Amino acid sequence: MDLVTPRNVHYNAFYKRSFAYYTMKERIPVILTQLIDNLVRNKDKIISEYGQGAGEELKIVIGEISKIKYEVQTNKPLQEIVSSAPDIKIYNDYLAKQATDDGWPTYFNCVWLLAECYIYRKLYDIFEKTNTLKDFDLFRYQKELALIDSIDSIIFMCKSLSDMLLNEKALYPVKDMFIHLLKLNLWGNRQDLSITNGVVNHVTGDPMSNLENLESYIISDHSEDIWSAISDPAATSQIVDIVLDNAAYELYFDFCLADYLLKNNLASKVRFYVKNMPWFISDAMTRDVNWQIKQLRKHSNKYVSLFGQQWDKHFKDGSWTVEVEDFWTYPLDYSYMKCLDNKLYRKLAEAKLIIFKGDLNYRKLFGERNWDPITPIEKALQGFHPSKLCTLRTVKCDIVCGLRDGLVEELEAKNAQWSYKGDYGMIQFCEKVEQ
């Protein structure tokens, strides 16, 4: 339907004037085509690592990916996934719940979050069903290239930070530096491979020097509240949870922020939550974290390798941990967590602050509805309050809440597609709400 998404309704590609529609119509087919191209291009490399059998299985995999692409383009119904993997029941049950008298939802008539997550889950299912490629991460080469292509900027950043983080010489008061790091971290979220449809951008220049210019692009800024939460002398927990988004450039800034928290006694432990499967192209998995630390540690630039060594130590002595949880790759928003994965909800409740990274986490936090942009954050969280939480997100789709009255209209007047490219950033905070 050539309509905008009605107020408070879930985003759905059914409404043509939505980013959900654009994603299903344009972005997903491009992403899938690129994926196939990458597999073909890297065939020899894959066979040399996974054995001869992988060559035959790659043909099957490519056929299956093409089938998904065809099904999306022809708006077929999503189908039950046949697998004994533990999360599949969640997918199938949720899918069944979306069925109407016309049958199962189709790609263009389905809750957007479900349709998009389902595609990434199906991709993983294809690999899980092979004998030789079960452990192959179909996005691995892109993620690795993304780190290599941002190393110039990382070198700049390491040099700028070395005094502050390594020699403990205060360039700025602790609070100011913390807020700088929050903002650098926010802009690191611009570098995600699903918004560029899998194309790796070369990142150059000193990220610190650009911070001031970007200030006016932050459309909601609760940095002060986040500082109050993190520096609260009455806090009983010294754990900070970071629900990660992208590997490579963004993950580098997650490490910088986490390091700063430890060095300034703002946290004694940081838990990094990764994805348990290849997800939205560039999302970080355990392997990406380990690979990235290794690359930084052995880098020829002395500043980069110093940070790499320090961060490696944090993992080795347990002050940083990598946490793998299934919930992050469910097709569900976070209001389901308390009921469906109470253990994870209680684990998050141990944290002084939970930092949610990126656009997809934002969609899941706020239930992916077309909220009135001035809807209070607390309301849009729909009961998800394990602890104090914040989001660092560059805006890559239409869902927003907690904004000042009239702001979206001003942005729309400048550019109707203001929310699609990650040009704008949001730093939002919500206190823990006792329930």
Ligand SMILES: O=P(O)(O)OC[C@H]1O[C@](O)(CO)[C@@H](O)[C@@H]1O
């Ligand atoms: O890496 P991030 O910031 O979660 O962004 C990825 C998201 O952005 C989008 O490109 C647009 O919302 C989605 O496909 C995906 O949810």
